[in-house]
Amino acid sequence: MVLERNTPPVFSLEFFPPKTQEGVDKLIRVQRALQCLQPAFYSVTFGACGSTREGTLDTVLGMKRDGLNATPHLSCIGATKAQIHDIIDHYRAHDIHHLVALRGDLPSGTLDSGAFRYAAELVAFIREVSGDWFHIDVAAYPEVHPQASSAEDDIRRFKRKMDAGANSAITQYFYNADAYWYFVDACTALGVSAPIVPGIMPIMSFSRLARFSEMCGAEIPRWIRRRMESYGDDLASVRAFGLDIVTDLCARLLERGAPGLHFYTLNQSELTLEICRRLGIGEKNEAG
Numbered sequence: 001m002v003l004e005r006n007t008p009p010v011f012s013l014e015f016f017p018p019k020t021q022e023g024v025d026k027l028i029r030v031q032r033a034l035q036c037l038q039p040a041f042y043s044v045t046f047g048a049c050g051s052t053r054e055g056t057l058d059t060v061l062g063m064k065r066d067g068l069n070a071t072p073h074l075s076c077i078g079a080t081k082a083q084i085h086d087i088i089d090h091y092r093a094h095d096i097h098h099l100v101a102l103r104g105d106l107p108s109g110t111l112d113s114g115a116f117r118y119a120a121e122l123v124a125f126i127r128e129v130s131g132d133w134f135h136i137d138v139a140a141y142p143e144v145h146p147q148a149s150s151a152e153d154d155i156r157r158f159k160r161k162m163d164a165g166a167n168s169a170i171t172q173y174f175y176n177a178d179a180y181w182y183f184v185d186a187c188t189a190l191g192v193s194a195p196i197v198p199g200i201m202p203i204m205s206f207s208r209l210a211r212f213s214e215m216c217g218a219e220i221p222r223w224i225r226r227r228m229e230s231y232g233d234d235l236a237s238v239r240a241f242g243l244d245i246v247t248d249l250c251a252r253l254l255e256r257g258a259p260g261l262h263f264y265t266l267n268q269s270e271l272t273l274e275i276c277r278r279l280g281i282g283e284k285n286e287a288g
């Protein structure tokens with residue numbers, strides 16, 4: 001699949017591999033509920049949230065059996081070349097043509113980064129062993145990756161990742177559209193013309209979001225934080241305000257020409273469906 005700017009926006013949905021049979025059953029229900037959005041692909045995380053390599057493989061193959069365009073994430077930190085090669089061959093054998101290639105994060109206390117230190121090396125390796133078989137997405141950080149030595153260096157490293165053979169990118173979530181456009185403009189100035197799709201995080205629980213944002217370096221603007229804090233345990237107000245600001249963010253991104261939206265669903269359908277309903281995404285599919 002080739003994504004180009006100036007084409008209709010591409011919508012995609014991200015899940016994590018469930019760890020229990022109950023989680024598997026729930027994920028199937030969630031995917032069925034979200035199918036009306038007709039996403040371009042359904043991505044499945046790798047090694048995040050305590051998930052395992054087998055969890056990603058099983059989830060992706062299960063989706064594929066259900067006729068969905070499943071796209072595995074592949075993170076390389078701590079792995080050997082043989083292990084990564086094995087996974088790539090496995091996906092090729094199952095006719096999977098799209099990957100999200102990542103470095104990942106070493107679990108605390110682990111020192112050996114394995115054969116690949118950065119995602120750019122993984123992208124180059126995938127191209128070396130599988131040519132053009134895969135469409136490769138990589139991660140982008142409009143608000144700067146937490147370990148970057150500087151914002152400028154982060155953008156240069158991002159460009160290297162694209163130059164190594166990535167086709168497009170998906171961003172870390174953000175609530176400040178200016179950060180995204182500034183990042184896109186800086187990449188364009190460096191000659192990166194591939195689509196950089198905004199990652200969208202619907203707001204389910206503010207305390208969870210705040211904790212996670214701290215870790216991954218996503219900023220929650222003060223005005224959003226203060227309002228959310230004032231709602232306390234009033235979950236209905238958190239939900240209503242979260243829906244308003246995330247829908248507004250998506251609408252403004254699309255209006256200004258973002259190449260698509262990638263929703264971090266956290267294996268839930270309700271908020272993503274409601275945001276898409278308000279944006280008119282999937283309307284035609286429901287009607288027809």
Ligand SMILES: Cc1cc2nc3c(=O)[nH]c(=O)nc-3n(C[C@H](O)[C@H](O)[C@H](O)COP(=O)(O)OP(=O)(O)OC[C@H]3O[C@@H](n4cnc5c(N)ncnc54)[C@H](O)[C@@H]3O)c2cc1C
Binds near residue numbers: 074104120154
């Ligand atoms: C869309 C998306 C999906 C994700 N999915 C997953 C997932 O499924 N599983 C998971 O575990 N994690 C996932 N993550 C999180 C990701 O693994 C972490 O953010 C990780 O810390 C960085 O991964 P990366 O691929 O961006 O790394 P890289 O692109 O390698 O960058 C990591 C850091 O190293 C710096 N850097 C890059 N190259 C060099 C170099 N040569 N020398 C010095 N510094 C360098 C960069 O500036 C950056 O600070 C995802 C993130 C996003 C945005």
